[in-house]
Amino acid sequence: MEILKLNETPVRTSRNFNINNIKLENVKIPEVVKNFTNVKIKNETDKIKIDSNLDELFLNYGVGNIFVEQVKKIANKKLKITIDTKIKKEVFIDFTLDEENNNLIDNIEIIANENSKATIYLKYESKISAFHNGVLKVIAKENSNIDVVIVNLLSSSTNNFLSVENEILDNAKVNFVIVDFGGNASITNLYSNIIGNEAENNINTIYLGKDNQLKDINYICDLKGKKSNVNIEVQGALKDSAKKHFKGTIDFKRGCKKSKGNENEFCMLLSDKAKSLALPMLLCSEEDVEGNHSSSAGKIGEKQLFYIMSRGFELKEAMKLIVRANFNNIIETIKNDEIKNRILYEIDTILD
Amino acid sequence: MKKTNIDEINRNIYDIKNKDIYDYKSKKGLTKEIIEEISKQKSDPDWMREFRLKALETYNKLELPTWGPDISELNMNDISIYVRPKSKLNNSWEDVPDDIKKTFDNLGIPEAEKKSLAGVGAQYDSEVVYHSMKEDLIKQGVIYTDMETAVKEYPDIVKKYFMKCVPVYDHKFVALHGAVWSGGSFVYVPKGVKVDIPLQSYFRLNSPESGQFEHTLIIVDEGASLHFIEGCSAPKYNKVNLHAGCVELYVKENAYLRYSTIENWSKNMLNLNTKKAIVEKNGQIDWVTGSFGSKISMLYPMSxxxxxxxxxxxxxxxxxxxxxxxxxxxxxxxxxxxxxxxVNAKSISKNGGKCTYRSLVRINEDAKNSKSSVSCESLMLDDISISDTIPTNDIRNDEVEFSHEAKIGKISDKTIFYLMSRGLSEEDAKAMIVRGFAYPISKELPVEYAVEMNNLINLELEGAIG
Known part of the structure; x- marks a missing residue:
């Protein structure tokens, strides 16, 4: 079986560090797929145009060529979401993979036109062994403000590949919340092209890994506009023999004067077999910027656990509380209570 | 604010060139025949000759790194890998030939030896020309000699440790080093012996289009301690010179070693050096490094x-x-x-220079209750320079405390304004801020080196920022 090398970092480091890419063996990639029918769009409004007339797909990065090509050739769900105005109602797009729809290859484009505002939820869910390969492109034009919440609740026997790219123009803002709980191998690539002056991108991610799950997260943010900002916050917990690779790059390109980039990654290790690998990169070709990153890993503090347990909680419940507390800042940015409660429920279930 | 730039830094004493006079200089290139000839010239024992030839085979098999700076301009066919100076190994400066002695005088080595060192080794091109150590250390059983002497006089120790810490297959330039190594220092500190005053080896490359491949092997036995200082420099030539040294450090139980380096190679040098330490129970290795010279440097000491x-x-x-x-x-x-x-790493980039901090912290499965704390800060002094931070953190068990933080930025205008309001000129204010930035490092250096580093910072910053 072919070994796939995926999710390459924009700058290579020593091969011995095992972080330049992720190697996957025995990945079954479907060659022919049926039309995907199990998608539900809630709160559809005439203020948002949803169709399937996408332009030809072009990605700067992506999870890997083979997956991008697959989306180009045989995507079985295409959605182009055009937002022209400020929309208060949140839009929900739920993909449920089941026996009839066990392969999802989706190509989604969100275009936020000037001065528009919207919140879009994309939820991927399966209880069976399935396959997901998706591309999401977000174009935020001048003064637009777009929130995208991506929730991965795929089964732990489903491989999940997601390539995200966004382009942010002057004064526009894109907020991502990515909840990465599901999948056997869950490979996410996010390229953020922050072109505009005073453009902003916030990427908040929570992940949970159990059994032999693998999370490979690769975020690449190019700051090009003046006074632009990027904030990456990644909080995760790993139990059993789960593994996480986090690669986060903030690249201050020449000319992005007075820009700021912050990156914070914390991994809670809940088992002595769990493994955390991180490469938080700061690349800088511009003098007048501020860049910070921090990365930490470790187990839950014994004092913290002791305190909570002394209040009558069992160990497992105490651990759940601490994980939830660490995720709380990110979960609280999700406005929808149903999604929020679902995420809390999943945390409880996974950590049981 | 007004910007001024200077083209090239006046490296004064470091750039004084001697005539390229040598006793023997190998043909340019890297072939089995050249290695055999060098081995013959150095009167290697058979095992070392065979070791070199095997390392050459490994070198030919390994790839160049697929990451890091572009080193494609390096062509081994343009480099003489062995240059024997016209001097034997001496233990008195009086016996060192005048031109070579003058070089080390300019660098202040004999003076420092008198004032603050317990022993000195001085290498000129491919061979060590001077080695000496204080009598009381000899009496305590400390061995400090050049590597060639160690190979001949202490073959059992050398065979046991030589290129075991850094095996030749580690990477291509280690394999190269294994094939062509020459010179360097060997130190053995016996059990319980505390060497209070530092030993220092200084490496000077004078010959153009040549390479320096010194091997440093230090064993600090149980309960012993040592501070070892390494200095290196070369005058600038138009074509590339290569430095591919190797440092192997063995720190035994309860032993302590501090390894300080001031690297000030010329700006035509490719510095592809390898340093590694193996530390046993309750032992400690501290690295203090100042890296100022070289055109390209790829150097990642490893503990x-x-x-x-x-x-x-x-x-x-x-x-x-x-x-x-x-x-x-x-x-x-x-x-x-x-x-x-x-880890406390800092970098300063200016005038289009590029600094990269590249690292690995790996905490393996058995390393329960381990702690690691990494801090790196980068200062950009203009908008044409580059500063990258590429740290890999690999945590493989849960009983750890690991944290990493990094910052990139420029000198704050507010701080400059504050200092200028106290009567400092803009340039003095900036130099003071940069010295303050470097202070946590310079305070760890021996005094002479801290002074040298501050002078270098002044020199490098003079009229260069704004």
Whole structure:
């Protein structure tokens, strides 16, 4: 079986560090797929145009060529979401993979036109062994403000590949919340092209890994506009023999004067077999910027656990509380209570 | 604010060239025949000749790194790998030939030896020309000699340790080193002996289009301690010179070693050096590094914490100016319980120079209750320079405390304004801020080197920022 090398970092480091890419063996990639029918769009409004007339797909990065090509050739769900105005109602797009729809290859484009505002939820869910390969492109034009919440609740026997790219123009803002709980191998690539002056991108991610799950997260943010900002916050917990690779790059390109980039990654290790690998990169070709990153890993503090347990909680419940507390800042940015409660429920279930 | 630029830094004493006079200079290139000839010239024992030839085979098999700075301009066919100076090994400066002695006088080595060192080794091109150590250390059983003498006089120790810590298959330039190594220092500190005053080896490359491949092997036995200082420099030539040295350090149980380096190679030098330490139970290795010279540098000292309770600290600064690409950093592997590592790395880039901090922290499955704390800060002094931070953090058990933080930025205008309001000129204010930035590193250096570093910072900053 072919070994796939995926999710390459924009700058290579020593091969011995095992972080330049992720190697996957025995990945079954479907060659022919049926039309995907199990998608539900809630709160559809005439203020948002949803169709399937996408332009030809072009990605700067992506999870890997083979997956991008697959989306180009045989995507079985295409959605182009055009937002022209400020929309208060949140839009929900739920993909449920089941026996009839066990392969999802989706190509989604969100275009936020000037001065528009919207919140879009994309939820991927399966209880069976399935396959997901998706591309999401977000174009935020001048003064637009777009929130995208991506929730991965795929089964732990489903491989999940997601390539995200966004382009942010002057004064526009894109907020991502990515909840990465599901999948056997869950490979996410996010390229953020922050072109505009005073453009902003916030990427908040929570992940949970159990059994032999693998999370490979690769975020690449190019700051090009003046006074632009990027904030990456990644909080995760790993139990059993789960593994996480986090690669986060903030690249201050020449000319992005007075820009700021912050990156914070914390991994809670809940088992002595769990493994955390991180490469938080700061690349800088511009003098007048501020860049910070921090990365930490470790187990839950014994004092913290002791305190909570002394209040009558069992160990497992105490651990759940601490994980939830660490995720709380990110979960609280999700406005929808149903999604929020679902995420809390999943945390409880996974950590049981 | 007004910007002024200077083209090239006046490296004064470092750039004084001697005539390229030598006793023997190998043909340019890297072939089996050249290696055999060098081995013959050096009167190697058979095992070392065979070792070199095997290392050459490994070199030919290994790829160039697929990451880091572009080193495609390096062509081994343009480089003489062995240059024997017209001097034998001496233990009195009086016996060192005048031109070579003058070079080391200019660098202040004999003076420093008198004032503050317990022993000195001085290498000129491929061979050590001077080696000496204080009598009381000899009486305590400390061995400090050149590597060639060690191969002949202490073959059992050398065979046991030579290129075991850094095996030849580690990477291509280690294999190259294994094939062509020449010169360097061998230090053995017996059990319980505390060497209070530092030993220092100084490496000077004078010959153009040549390479220096010194091997440093230090064993600090149980309960012993040592501070070893390494200095290196070369005058600038138009074509590339190559430095591919290798440092192997063995720190035994309860032993302590501090390894300080001031690297000030000329700006035509490719510095592809390898340094590694293996630390046993409750031992400690501290690295202090100042990296100022070289056109390209790829240098990542490594601590392997094999013993329970072993420790390492890395304190380093890189300063890249015009035409320089300094890709430096640190690697640590925690293999045992209760180990700890502390990293404090800083870099300054200016005039189009590029600094990269590249690192690895690996805490393996058995290293329970280990701690690692990494801090790196980069200062950009203009908008044409580059500063990258590429740290890899690999945590393989849950009983750890690991944290990494990095910052990139410029000198704050508010701070400059504050200092100028106290009567400092803009340039003095900036130099003061940069010295303050470098202070946590310079305070770890021996005084003479701290002074040298501050002078270098003044020199490098003069009229160069704004």
């Amino acid at each position: 392997i914490l094999n013993g329970e309770g072993s420790k390492t600290e890395f304190t380093g600064i890189s300063f890249a100016g015009k035409g320089q690409n300094l890709d430096n950093g640190f690697k640590v592997v925690h293999n045992a319980p209760n180990t700890s590592s502390v």
